[in-house]
């Protein structure tokens with residue numbers, strides 16, 4: 624795949640990125656997806672929330688974290704005392720990757736090639752948002768940035784350096800935590816999973832003070 628750089632505007636604004644991502648052919652994921660989903664929020668913002676890729680709802684609506692996982696994330700941010708006016712929310716990969724079973728669209732994790740191809744969009748967002756910190760949501764986003772050895776259970780809840788893997792002006796710190804959809808998947812221990820997410824987000828909020 625050629626990668627997205629040829630489609631990223633030279634002097635980006637969020638509005639320009641949102642338009643330009645619809646033309647991106649940096650990898651094959653644009654083919655089956657409904658649209659590209661650019662990030663959303665303040666530019667600049669103190670905190671960037673970085674998910675994996677748009678889900679089914681995000682693909683249809685064109686905005687990140689508008690589905691069930693987004694509901695969990697919003698509630699957890701509020702419980703952690705993070706001001707939503709200080710955040711920018713986006714994904715490592717901008718198009719939804721999925722396979723179909725009958726009429727259902729089932730999420731597939733993006734591969735390393737998709738992450739690498741899509742990184743110029745993230746770099747452009749980082750240059751606009753210039754966050755003090757990035758919260759990395761979930762094991763897949765973690766592996767995408769830190770490599771296959773990344774274990775969210777080990778890495779979560781503490782401040783780390785921006786990975787060298789993604790060529791972008793890195794923020795001062797990254798804090799990994801579980802993906803909000805993992806909270807939804809947890810059955811008996813959903814409350815514990817939610818509390819863990821909130822506790823990690825509190826660490827991020829404290830680092831912003």
Ligand code: URA
Nearest residue numbers: 674675676678687688
């Ligand atoms: N999950 C993600 O990682 N990102 C979204 O935008 C929605 C669900």
Ligand code: SF4
Nearest residue numbers: 647649650718740741
């Ligand atoms: Fe371009 Fe990223 Fe979409 Fe691939 S996933 S086509 S690199 S915007």
